[in-house]
Amino acid sequence: MHRIKKFLFKNGPLLATILIFFIVYAIGGQLYPAMRKPQVFFNLFINNASLLIISIGMTLVVIMKGIDLSVGAMIALTSVASAALLQQNFPPLLVILMMTLMGILFGLTMGAITHYLKVEAFVVTLMGQFFARGMAYVINRSSITITDDFYKFLALTKIHVPFFENAYVYITSLVAIVLLVVTFIILVFTRFGRTVYAIGNNEQSALLMGLPVARTKLIVYAFSGFCSALAGIVFSISLTSGFGGYALSMEMDAIASVVIGGTALTGGVGNVFGTLFGVLINGIIVTILQFNGTLTSWWTRIGVGILTLIFIGIQSLFYVRKKHT
Amino acid sequence: MAANNHEILRIENISKSFPGVQALQNVNFCLKKGEIHALVGENGAGKSTLIKVMTGVEKPDQGRMLYDGVEMKIKSPQHANNIGISTVYQEVNLCTNLSVAENILLGREPRQFGGKINWKAMNTRAKEIMLGLDVDIDVKAPLATFSTAIQQITAIARALEISSTKVLILDEPTSSLDVRESDLIFQCMRKLRETGVGIIFITHFINQIYEVSDRITVLRNGKLVGTYDTENLPTISLIQKMIGRSLAEYEDMEKAKQDPDKQQVLIETNNLGRSGTVQPTDLTLKTGEVVGMAGLLGSGRTGVAKLIFGVEEPDTGDIRVDNQPVDKHSPHESLLRGIALCPEDRKESGILGDLTIRENIILAMQARMGWFKYLNKKQQYEIAQKYIDMLNISTPSSDQLVKNLSGGNQQKVILARWLATHPKLLILDEPTRGIDVGTKAEIQKLVISLANEGMSCMFISSELEEVMRTSNRIVVMRDQEKVTELPGDTTEHNIMQAIAGAD
Numbered sequence A: 001m002h003r004i005k006k007f008l009f010k011n012g013p014l015l016a017t018i019l020i021f022f023i024v025y026a027i028g029g030q031l032y033p034a035m036r037k038p039q040v041f042f043n044l045f046i047n048n049a050s051l052l053i054i055s056i057g058m059t060l061v062v063i064m065k066g067i068d069l070s071v072g073a074m075i076a077l078t079s080v081a082s083a084a085l086l087q088q089n090f091p092p093l094l095v096i097l098m099m100t101l102m103g104i105l106f107g108l109t110m111g112a113i114t115h116y117l118k119v120e121a122f123v124v125t126l127m128g129q130f131f132a133r134g135m136a137y138v139i140n141r142s143s144i145t146i147t148d149d150f151y152k153f154l155a156l157t158k159i160h161v162p163f164f165e166n167a168y169v170y171i172t173s174l175v176a177i178v179l180l181v182v183t184f185i186i187l188v189f190t191r192f193g194r195t196v197y198a199i200g201n202n203e204q205s206a207l208l209m210g211l212p213v214a215r216t217k218l219i220v221y222a223f224s225g226f227c228s229a230l231a232g233i234v235f236s237i238s239l240t241s242g243f244g245g246y247a248l249s250m251e252m253d254a255i256a257s258v259v260i261g262g263t264a265l266t267g268g269v270g271n272v273f274g275t276l277f278g279v280l281i282n283g284i285i286v287t288i289l290q291f292n293g294t295l296t297s298w299w300t301r302i303g304v305g306i307l308t309l310i311f312i313g314i315q316s317l318f319y320v321r322k323k324h325t
Numbered sequence B: 001m002a003a004n005n006h007e008i009l010r011i012e013n014i015s016k017s018f019p020g021v022q023a024l025q026n027v028n029f030c031l032k033k034g035e036i037h038a039l040v041g042e043n044g045a046g047k048s049t050l051i052k053v054m055t056g057v058e059k060p061d062q063g064r065m066l067y068d069g070v071e072m073k074i075k076s077p078q079h080a081n082n083i084g085i086s087t088v089y090q091e092v093n094l095c096t097n098l099s100v101a102e103n104i105l106l107g108r109e110p111r112q113f114g115g116k117i118n119w120k121a122m123n124t125r126a127k128e129i130m131l132g133l134d135v136d137i138d139v140k141a142p143l144a145t146f147s148t149a150i151q152q153i154t155a156i157a158r159a160l161e162i163s164s165t166k167v168l169i170l171d172e173p174t175s176s177l178d179v180r181e182s183d184l185i186f187q188c189m190r191k192l193r194e195t196g197v198g199i200i201f202i203t204h205f206i207n208q209i210y211e212v213s214d215r216i217t218v219l220r221n222g223k224l225v226g227t228y229d230t231e232n233l234p235t236i237s238l239i240q241k242m243i244g245r246s247l248a249e250y251e252d253m254e255k256a257k258q259d260p261d262k263q264q265v266l267i268e269t270n271n272l273g274r275s276g277t278v279q280p281t282d283l284t285l286k287t288g289e290v291v292g293m294a295g296l297l298g299s300g301r302t303g304v305a306k307l308i309f310g311v312e313e314p315d316t317g318d319i320r321v322d323n324q325p326v327d328k329h330s331p332h333e334s335l336l337r338g339i340a341l342c343p344e345d346r347k348e349s350g351i352l353g354d355l356t357i358r359e360n361i362i363l364a365m366q367a368r369m370g371w372f373k374y375l376n377k378k379q380q381y382e383i384a385q386k387y388i389d390m391l392n393i394s395t396p397s398s399d400q401l402v403k404n405l406s407g408g409n410q411q412k413v414i415l416a417r418w419l420a421t422h423p424k425l426l427i428l429d430e431p432t433r434g435i436d437v438g439t440k441a442e443i444q445k446l447v448i449s450l451a452n453e454g455m456s457c458m459f460i461s462s463e464l465e466e467v468m469r470t471s472n473r474i475v476v477m478r479d480q481e482k483v484t485e486l487p488g489d490t491t492e493h494n495i496m497q498a499i500a501g502a503d
Ligand SMILES: Nc1ncnc2c1ncn2[C@@H]1O[C@H](COP(=O)(O)OP(=O)(O)OP(=O)(O)O)[C@@H](O)[C@H]1O
Pocket: B018, B019, B021, B022, B023, B041, B042, B043, B044, B045, B046, B047, B048, B049, B050, B090, B394, B395, B403, B404, B405, B406, B407, B408, B409, B434
């Protein structure tokens, strides 16, 4: 009994997130019976694969008490750059490799600037955002269509979900889920992961404890860069095109998902599992609006906005309570 | 080099300055293998700075360092760790969101194939280590849920745990521990000394210096006074070397005079309690009286202070101040009523490191006056300067950021903040923690002279000597309960017995 209580207490924000997701889903199912089909659930993973990927990277950054505002713009840059390269008949695997390398280098650079030059991550990554978005338009002002066969194969190959008849996801959704699991293991079971939490709580302490602070910070930003490039590839695969105007302010959706998922902006707490549900909540609201068909999509923003505020409220309640016990 | 075989660490001609402060000036220091070397000096003498230079937190302006006979430049605390120097810094520097086990072992945790942390082994190992220090707690719980003392012990456990340690540095490790816990730490230190580890030990407790150390190095104002064998240096000359004058005022201190006719009851508590922290307690405090609170850590002393000041709400009993019942419990209300609490944990609940000394001192006073009666800059500087002089705060100016002060001087700033409110009742929770001997005596004198002017004071301290010297009455707490009240002229023996609960 006592242990159950402790578990509930420890995981309160996460459980609240999961609960809200199912409540919202149930409401949707009541209103629109078509939503009860399993495929609607799996569509969440199809439509939100890239959001999930950048949110995973963002989770690490936020646990470390940083922020990365460049991820949305990086998606756009990656999509345009890969579309342009494919147009020049570069082999698709090479393109993918180049894009992820670019993402890692980009994140690494931003991390190095924040750490060594002691510039706020907010400022550095905002500049990164301007740079990436700008570069995207420099490469091409308009949308480029991708005609590569391998990309088309990736975009169209359905993977059937076991135990559900006719239910499927795409390869890109699988990539996101694998990334999620791997990141979860890294955060809980590696020295690197625990160091991320330590830095988020108190960077000075982590340093004096003799932990590799500089290296960890650089890796985390590089990881976020990697995720944004990966998300950009997924994005260009599902739309089979690249465009500088893609994923506008998607970094904000990612931050909202991370916060709804129970990761505190004050650093040191959170996990990727919560982030998954943050993303799913975002997705389910969009789905309901699509089924409704008459409401404008801006209601998504309003819904997510309100939810995020509620969650920040829940979190601080929990942390205040924790302090006093 | 052959002659230096027994030396593990040698510092030559180290200097370090901060803007406006020469923290270290041409300091020489040497640590032998298998010795406990006490590093002493007044607040701001440069002890912690010397440590930080040795461990790569600060870069020295000049000078060199030999480690095991080889010249070495330490690049970072991580580097220091790797070559065998492990350190407990003055302020507890751990991560409160992580579990106790992680705080002890992170960075060298037991791992399985593929680098995966073996949580089970890690928790078991941490539990063992803590049990070895006689602490039986849930090591899986986050550090934030434990008291300062446990956090301190965790920090020490982390340093002790490194098996390849050749040099162990402890900067005021015992400042927030009681006698029993300190003894355990000393036992560990002696054991390590046997194995040839060189230990640097910083403390302001004179008796502890004599209890464990083999040699003593004294610093004053950033300069080396000298290194001495402990057995050849009597206490009197040690103190003289530390403060540069003899400590005459230490002896002739008289308690606050109490004039029974003028005394009124200032505060009265009736069955005041809160489940989990304090059992129902009756307590009275008269004007112009100093009441000491003795007891072990966790005996409920801080709990009583928090209830009276309104940090926590009581769930039984009531408080009367000036014969008026108190119905709203909050620190702000208490402040308006003339009660002030100088908290024990300066980092958690007091000091604002990024503000200047002046701003920190003015804060509570301004809150009491109301934010609309704004003190002008000139008044603020005057007040700040007054307390800087009164408490001997060593700083270039009152515009210095508090985080740049030495640990003991930060403590003085907090004290100044509450003194500046001119309270009717001042509750001091471990006010002299981390404060040097000279200033300790100054603070005790100050409390007594304020009491003579009519202020009441509740003096919580783990140092019995200090409680006895200042108090008119001594309340003893044990297991969250008030066990007895003793007159101010009682003996140390009586208090000890009451604390221990021997009949
Ligand atoms: N980062 C800093 N910036 C400016 N001044 C500093 C800084 N760190 C220390 N000082 C100053 O250097 C001097 C020595 O400080 P240090 O912390 O070494 O003293 P200490 O001997 O450890 O004192 P205590 O017993 O109070 O801990 C003090 O005057 C302090 O104000």
